[in-house]
Amino acid sequence: MSRFRKIFNKSFVGLLLLTCLSLSHKSFAADGEALFKSMCANCHKPDKDYTGPALQGWKDRQPDGWIYKWVAAPGALIDPYASALKTKWKASGIMTAFPQLKKDEIDAIMKYVDEYKPPVVVEGPKNSNDKNTDGNSLLFGVLTLVFALIAFILLQVNSNLKKLSDEKIGVYRSEPVPFYKNKTYLMAGVIGLFALGGYFAIDGAIGLGRMQNYQPVQPIYYSHTVHAGTNQISCLYCHGTAQDSKHAGIPSVNVCMNCHKSIAKYEGPDKLEREDGTAVNGTAEIEKLYEYAGWDPIAKEYKADKNNDGVPDGAKPIQWVKIHNLPDHVYFNHSQHIKVGKQQCQTCHGNIQEMGEVYQFSTLSMGWCINCHRESKVDFFNKADSTGNKFYSIYEKFHNDIKNKKLDSVTVEKIGGTECQKCHY
Ligand code: HEC
Ligand code: HEC
Ligand code: HEC
Ligand code: HEC
Ligand code: HEC
Ligand code: HEC
Structure with a gap:
């Protein structure tokens, strides 16, 4: 009996530990977020006006403790702050009442609101904006592992108990097969490996042709920081067709020359460097542009068209390398x-x-x-x-x-x- 107990106790403690591990503390701390998302997010965003006002900064504008009365019964509240709010948001109607929310729940929601930061807009190329799904699959992976472990422990317990009870009533059993020779475990292992292999094969196949972070070397080092950032040139000046056609288009050399007939040197504040850290000489890059345009920077005019092909001699289009490219079976406008x-x-x-x-x-x-x-x-x-x-x-x-x-x-x-x-x- 005591042996029986020992085995049981050991596995029980193990199980308890595992369960605690799988319910990591995060799921408790996320309360405010979950409540906000299920009850308030239909109408509110923490940082932007939506159907209702942006909630951040609520503490600074509301009377102390007002929020609890408001959330419990917005319709009934008629103090000056509430009335002004209702007038301002008349078009949205009056907020739903949540009398069921307790004080600490409202505190948790507002804590989430205060701490909310909009998803960071990327810095540098090695950033994926699919982090959410990555996080989820990791969670599912860990959970699967935990459950597999629990199943394994339970199986062991079961077989040990069986052995004990068999011994007790005196049934003879052959020596147990060690688990690495056990056919059931081997089978499970093989199936597991197949599933894993299949998952990676399919994931890889779907990802074929996807080019996130693709950054080819272009014929001219042309910096969007310099043009669209520092010099504030509108995207539509160069990609104007984005407004009324399928493609955003890439500007022709003529568009560049509208400005670069007079801008022959780069003297801007931005440091120009390639992804691998090598410095770029902006003035030399502008000279490359002149080559393509058939422009003579010294005479400040286009070269003659002696071979009569309609463009200055030596001029040719810049062969920019296309970065974004959807498969042919997709329509995007x-x-x-x-x-x-x-x-x-x-x-x-x-x-x-x-x-x-x-x-x-x-x-x-x-x-x-x-x-x-x-x-x-x-x-x-x-x-x-x-x-x-x-x-x-x-x-x-x-x-x-x-x-x-x-x-x-x-x-x-x-x-x-x-x-x-x-x-x-
Ligand atoms: C059906 C839409 C709706 C839902 C759901 C909703 N609200 Fe509102 N909320 C509003 C509107 C609209 C206003 C502006 C006042 C008015 O017109 O009622 C408002 C105002 C507020 C204000 C006052 C903001 C300020 O500027 O002082 C707070 C605080 C607030 N809501 C909290 C919440 C919380 C917390 C939840 C979730 C438990 C929630 N709301 C759910 C629509 C909603
Ligand atoms: C909002 C646009 C959109 C809709 C709607 C859409 N697709 Fe797609 N689909 C895409 C894009 C974009 C790709 C290319 C993905 C890539 O290159 O990885 C794609 C790729 C595919 C592929 C190729 C496999 C792959 O992942 O590359 C199949 C098959 C497919 N879609 C089937 C469907 C089916 C079936 C539906 C309807 C249930 C559907 N799509 C609806 C945009 C869409
Ligand atoms: C002065 C002209 C100019 C301005 C202004 C400009 N671009 Fe560009 N853009 C280009 C040129 C030239 C290319 C091709 C070379 C390259 O990929 O860097 C390009 C390439 C791109 C590409 C990649 C195209 C591809 O091959 O898939 C995107 C996306 C883009 N621009 C978006 C923008 C956005 C968004 C803005 C505004 C913030 C902007 N551009 C402003 C000239 C311009
Ligand atoms: C609206 C005016 C304008 C247009 C159009 C324009 N640029 Fe520029 N470009 C500038 C200015 C301003 C600078 C920065 C000069 C400085 O700061 O010294 C610059 C700098 C440059 C530089 C040096 C810095 C760098 O990015 O490497 C290159 C190369 C360049 N431009 C190429 C081009 C190309 C290619 C086009 C056409 C796709 C183009 N520019 C279109 C205004 C323009
Ligand atoms: C809804 C998402 C979306 C928005 C918004 C968007 N683009 Fe694009 N852009 C794409 C996709 C997807 C492609 C790839 C298209 C293809 O391969 O057919 C693309 C391609 C491009 C290209 C490459 C040339 C081309 O047309 O295929 C340029 C340049 C470009 N976009 C510029 C812009 C500019 C400038 C803006 C803003 C005025 C803009 N895009 C807004 C999704 C977007
Ligand atoms: C940033 C958000 C965003 C992304 C990313 C996006 N779309 Fe859209 N898409 C929109 C919006 C908003 C509309 C609705 C425009 C309107 O009011 O008709 C739309 C409309 C469309 C429509 C017309 C739908 C209809 O019923 O008329 C097509 C087709 C489409 N998108 C294709 C794509 C494809 C293909 C991709 C991916 C390559 C894509 N979109 C990515 C926001 C997006």
């Missing part, structure tokens, strides 16, 4: 995103105005497109004051839902932005 969807270049391309040479910031994977379509709202037509995109006046159902408060916004997904044929030829 810039104007739809810039002009209609009102997206910023930086959301998809990162902080281009801080890049020496451009690299591919996003994965350009299907999941990337779809995630954004699930989260982004379209500029939905508002029947009451005729604002928004008139095209969306046709969605009667959504208009009714908004009127009946079943819906407060329409995402790209709702208008069909996740249907296969929208993105695939």
Whole structure:
């Protein structure tokens, strides 16, 4: 009996430890975040106005302790602060009441709000914006391992108990097979290896052709930091077709020469260097531009066109290396995103105005497109004051839902932005 107890106690303590490990302290600390996301995030963002006001800075503007009364019953509160707030946000209606929230829960929510920082916009090339999914798969991996261990321990306990009980009633059993020879374990091991191999094979195959962080060497070291950053040249000056066509386009040499007929030297404050740290001479790079343009910097005019091919002798287009490139089976249109969807270049391309040479910031994977379509709202037509995109006046159902408060916004997904044929030829 005492042996029986010992085995049981040992495994029990082990199990307890493992369970505690798997419930790491993080899940307790995340309370405020979870509450915020499930109850408040429909209407509030910590740092930006949304359906309701941005919440950060709440302590500085509200009367002390006011927040508890407000969250419990916003409709009933009629002090001057509440009335002013309601007038200002009349268009959004009155906030939902949450009488069920306790003080400490509200504190946790507001703590999360105060500590919230918007996701950092990338510095330097070696950054992935899919960290979230990485974090999750790590968590799942660890959990799987923990459960596998628990299963293993339970199996051992079970077989030990069986042995004990067999001994007790005097049943003869052959010596147990050590576990590394045990067929069940071997089988499980082989299946595990297959699953793991399969996972990496599929993951690799899907990733084929993906080029996140791709940063080729260009024929001229052309710095977006110098042009779009320090000198504040608008993206659309060079990539103007992004507004009204599928492609953003790359400017021709003529566009460069609009300015560089008179800018022959680089004397700017930005240090020019390549990814590997080698310094770049800006003036020499501008001279390369003159070669391509067929410009004579000394005479300050284009070279003659003696061979009559319509361009100055020696002029040729710059062969920029294309960085972003979706597979041929995908349809992507810039104007739809810039002009209609009102997206910023930086959301998809990162902080281009801080890049020496451009690299591919996003994965350009299907999941990337779809995630954004699930989260982004379209500029939905508002029947009451005729604002928004008139095209969306046709969605009667959504208009009714908004009127009946079943819906407060329409995402790209709702208008069909996740249907296969929208993105695939
Ligand atoms: C249905 C939308 C909605 C939800 C859900 C919602 N709010 Fe609000 N909230 C508003 C609106 C709108 C206002 C502005 C006042 C008004 O018009 O009612 C507001 C105002 C506030 C204010 C005052 C802000 C200030 O500037 O002083 C606080 C604090 C607040 N909400 C906290 C919360 C918390 C915490 C939650 C989640 C438990 C929450 N809200 C959920 C819509 C919402
Ligand atoms: C003065 C002209 C000019 C301005 C202004 C400019 N660009 Fe560019 N851009 C270029 C040229 C030339 C290239 C091709 C060379 C390269 O890739 O660096 C390019 C390349 C790019 C690429 C990569 C294209 C590819 O091959 O996939 C992106 C993305 C881009 N620009 C975005 C922007 C954004 C966003 C802004 C504004 C913040 C901007 N550009 C401002 C001239 C300009
Ligand atoms: C709207 C004016 C303007 C246009 C258009 C323009 N540049 Fe520039 N460029 C500048 C200015 C300003 C500087 C910085 C000069 C300084 O600070 O001394 C500069 C600097 C440069 C430099 C040296 C720094 C570096 O980035 O390596 C190169 C090379 C260059 N430009 C190439 C180009 C090319 C290629 C194009 C066309 C795609 C182009 N520029 C279009 C204004 C322009
Ligand atoms: C919704 C995401 C998104 C936004 C916003 C966006 N782009 Fe792009 N951009 C892409 C994708 C995806 C590609 C690759 C397109 C392809 O291969 O067909 C691309 C390609 C490019 C290229 C390479 C040439 C081309 O047209 O294929 C340039 C230059 C460019 N973008 C500039 C810009 C500029 C400038 C802006 C802002 C005015 C902008 N982009 C906004 C996603 C975006
Ligand atoms: C940063 C967010 C964002 C990303 C990333 C993004 N989109 Fe979009 N997309 C939008 C928005 C917003 C609209 C809605 C524009 C509108 O109001 O019609 C849209 C609309 C579209 C539409 C039209 C949908 C319809 O129902 O008419 C297509 C097609 C599309 N996107 C393709 C793509 C593809 C392909 C990618 C990935 C390569 C992509 N998008 C990545 C934000 C994004
Ligand atoms: C919002 C745009 C969008 C929608 C909607 C969309 N896809 Fe994709 N899909 C893409 C992009 C972008 C790629 C290229 C991904 C890459 O290069 O890794 C892709 C790639 C694929 C691939 C090739 C495998 C791969 O990952 O490269 C298949 C198969 C595919 N999509 C099927 C579908 C099906 C089926 C649907 C409908 C359920 C669908 N797609 C809806 C954008 C979209």
